[in-house]
Amino acid sequence: MKRQEVYDNWKDKNRQIDTRRSFTDEVMDRVYQYQQDRSRRFFKFRWLMDLILEHPLGQAVFVVIGAITGLIRVAFVVCVFLGT
Amino acid sequence: MAVEETGVIHQVLRGDVDSFRVLVERYQKPVIRIIKSITNDSDMSQDIAQDVFLTAYKKLRTFDFARSRFSTWLFTIAKNKSLNALKKRRPVYMSRLPDKTYGRDPCDDLSCKELFDRLDSIFLSLPNRQKMAFILAEFENLPHAEIAQIEGVKIGTVKSRISRAKEKLRAALERLDGDIL
Numbered sequence: 632m633k634r635q636e637v638y639d640n641w642k643d644k645n646r647q648i649d650t651r652r653s654f655t656d657e658v659m660d661r662v663y664q665y666q667q668d669r670s671r672r673f674f675k676f677r678w679l680m681d682l683i684l685e686h687p688l689g690q691a692v693f694v695v696i697g698a699i700t701g702l703i704r705v706a707f708v709v710c711v712f713l714g715t
Numbered sequence: 716m717a718v719e720e721t722g723v724i725h726q727v728l729r730g731d732v733d734s735f736r737v738l739v740e741r742y743q744k745p746v747i748r749i750i751k752s753i754t755n756d757s758d759m760s761q762d763i764a765q766d767v768f769l770t771a772y773k774k775l776r777t778f779d780f781a782r783s784r785f786s787t788w789l790f791t792i793a794k795n796k797s798l799n800a801l802k803k804r805r806p807v808y809m810s811r812l813p814d815k816t817y818g819r820d821p822c823d824d825l826s827c828k829e830l831f832d833r834l835d836s837i838f839l840s841l842p843n844r845q846k847m848a849f850i851l852a853e854f855e856n857l858p859h860a861e862i863a864q865i866e867g868v869k870i871g872t873v874k875s876r877i878s879r880a881k882e883k884l885r886a887a888l889e890r891l892d893g894d895i896l
Contacts, residue, residue: 658768
C-alpha cells in the first residue's frame with residue numbers, strides 16, 4: 632500500500648464514529664426535562680405573585696416594599712451628591 | 716443548508732423544542748469526534764457531547780448569527796467542555812484504558828492494522844492544540860478562518876499547528892515505510 636493511501640485510509644477510519652443509537656433521544660430527554668423545570672419554576676413565581684396580588688393586604692405590602700426601596704435609593708443618591 | 720439551519724434555530728427560539736432534534740442529529744458526529752480527539756475516551760465523549768448540546772440549548776439565545784456560524788459556536792462549546800473534563804478526569808487505570816481508535820477499520824490485514832495503530836498513537840501523542848486544529852481541518856473540513864475563531868487564535872497559528880501535526884504524521888509514515896510498507 633502506498634503512503635498516501637495509508638494516510639487516507641487512516642483518516643477515513645477516524646472519520647467514522649459510532650454513536651449510541653439513543654444518543655439523540657437521550658439529549659432530547661434532557662432538553663425536555665430542563666424545559667419542564669424552567670416552566671415549573673416560572674409557574675411557582677407566577678403563583679406566588681398571584682397569591683400576593685389577589686389580596687388587598689398583599690398589594691399594600693408590595694407597594695410599601697417598593698416605596699421603601701425607592702426611598703432608600705433616592706437617599707443613597709442624595710448622600711453621594713452631598714458627599715456624606 | 717445554512718439558511719435552513721437559521722430557520723431551525725429561530726423555530727427553537729420561538730419555543731419549538733422538537734426542532735432542536737434536527738441540530739442534534741446534524742452535529743452529533745462532528746461534536747463527538749472533536750471531544751474524542753481531546754479526551755480519547757468513547758463513553759466519556761458521548762456524555763460530554765450530551766452536555767454540549769444541553770448547554771447549546773440553554774444558551775441558544777446568546778448565539779449571535781452575525782458573529783459566527785452555528786457550527787463554530789457549537790464546536791467552541793465542545794472544545795471548552797472537553798478541556799474542562801480533562802482537567803477534572805481521574806487517573807486512568809490499566810483495566811479501563813480508553814480505546815485507541817474511533818471507527819471500524821477499512822482494512823483487514825494485520826500490517827495495515829499495525830500501521831493504523833502506530834498512526835493512532837502518534838496522533839494521540841500530539842499536543843491538544845495541534846490535534847484539535849488537525850481534526851477540524853482534515854476531518855470536519857472547516858476553513859482555517861473558522862478554526863481560528865473556534866481556537867481564538869490567528870489564522871497563521873492554525874496553519875502552523877495543522878502543518879506541524881501533518882509533519883509528525885508524515886515523518887511517522889516515512890519511518891514505518893521501511894518497517895511495514
